[in-house]
Amino acid sequence: MKFLEEIEVRGKTVFLRVDFNVPLDDNLNIRDDTRIQASLPTIKYLLQQGARLVVASHLGRPKGQFNPKMSLKPVAGRLAELLPGTRVIMAQDVIGPEVDKLKAELKEGELLLLENVRFYKQETDNDPNFSRQLAQGCQVFVNDAFGSCHRAHASVVGIASFITEKAAGYLLKKEVDYLSKITHNPEKPFVAILGGAKIEDKIPVLESLLTKAEVLLIGGAMAYTFLKARGLQVGKSLVEEDKLEIASQIMKKAEANRVKLLLPLDHVLAASIESREVASVAENYPLPQELMAVDIGPKTIAEYKHFIQSARTIFWNGPLGVFEVEAFARGTVEIARAVAESGALSVVGGGDSIAAIHKAGVADRISHISTGGGASLEFVAYGTLPGIEALK
Structure with a gap:
């Protein structure tokens, strides 16, 4: 995989795929521009090097229909503010004669933002004809959209077949560099x-970590599927009944691989999430039938911290309780602080885990916060992603 700085872009039309899937409020104002900021180094480098820049992204899930509420127009406005002195042009479409004309008229150091690529169903279908039309008039393809690399979509994968010169942007390279340290040769002890909520979303990553990590610390609602699979009664806690057999197999495999798979020793219980108050903390089974687990208890926090403190590599995905509710946030926040204080190489992925890191006020002490939750999980599971393979 080539890196951005290894290719010549001056005077060339560069198709740059980014992840500008930003949250908008009811008035279509951007609530958080983190994802735009994350790709600014790549955008600035390409403009400074004299590229004619065509930028593409998705926003939301318009399901192949034009939806003005998911237009990238607010992003064009924000880019113009972040790039003073740069001409930012907003296209009204993604492909077609009008867009081809705008591409052809682009001057060096100018930026053309295409409309939401997912306004076309052909994007998510990875349609070859749509990919060819995206590539029309472009000589270089740069991917900086790590958060979309696990999707074999036209603007991520398909387009690469129609442009010979390809490279990774700064953000994509940083993600791959950090996640590779976890998947390919983690420094031991490696604690994951x-x-x-669900085991279902984590099966491939669990399988992969059983061959790489020494310790797996399990929390959140998914822990209760494991506990029930051990024959314990977990009250009203969330359980995936159809995943009990898989949970048993994972625990057997952990034992066979000599991986410590730890489950909560004690549980913060509540009548419901909506109650927003702790009913009790329990460590003995059966858990009361009328109560559900909403956080890990103090004994679990202490045990998990013990393993985190001795780790040299840490990967974290998913909160350990219903941390959005203040009364149920202690476990997740304490673990976030322990990860920050560990001195280990730490990689955190997934929106909820990132929110927890910010809530604990320790974001600046985490080695790497991944911009793509689903993509980081898939990378750890398989060691690569469709969007990365397409650049090779």
């Missing part, structure tokens, strides 16, 4: 922390 997995939380969130």
